Amino acid sequence: MKVERDPREDRLRERIEAVRARSEKATSWRSATQYLSRLINDTGHVPVKARLSREDLTFLAGARDEVIAFADLAVRLIELHRPQDAGGITSDLDRPIRRCRACMWRWPCPTFRTVDETFTP
Numbered sequence: 635m636k637v638e639r640d641p642r643e644d645r646l647r648e649r650i651e652a653v654r655a656r657s658e659k660a661t662s663w664r665s666a667t668q669y670l671s672r673l674i675n676d677t678g679h680v681p682v683k684a685r686l687s688r689e690d691l692t693f694l695a696g697a698r699d700e701v702i703a704f705a706d707l708a709v710r711l712i713e714l715h716r717p718q719d720a721g722g723i724t725s726d727l728d729r730p731i732r733r734c735r736a737c738m739w740r741w742p743c744p745t746f747r748t749v750d751e752t753f754t755p
Contacts, residue, residue, distance in 0.1 A: 653700050660693035661686075711749050717741040 673680045686694070717732040734743035742750070
């Protein structure tokens, strides 16, 4: 029996992979931020003269909106995948058995663990 793929899944996967590809092609500013933070002027701005590649500009053009979308996704996932008392009998009253409200896996569920691992430094 062949399982058909959902076209929405393909579309979503393509969009996420495009974000990843743009991110990987863009230059990281992590090392430059320590130096740049010392250049903050009286108005709270840093006058920056930088050489940006086409990939950097493509990434920067959508980065803010994409980061907001991913943050919204993470918040929605953790709101959806929350623990609830699973009922049943337990010998440890301080640690009752809990299950995820959405997928009913034992808490913490794989979705919550994945979000936690991704966003926890």
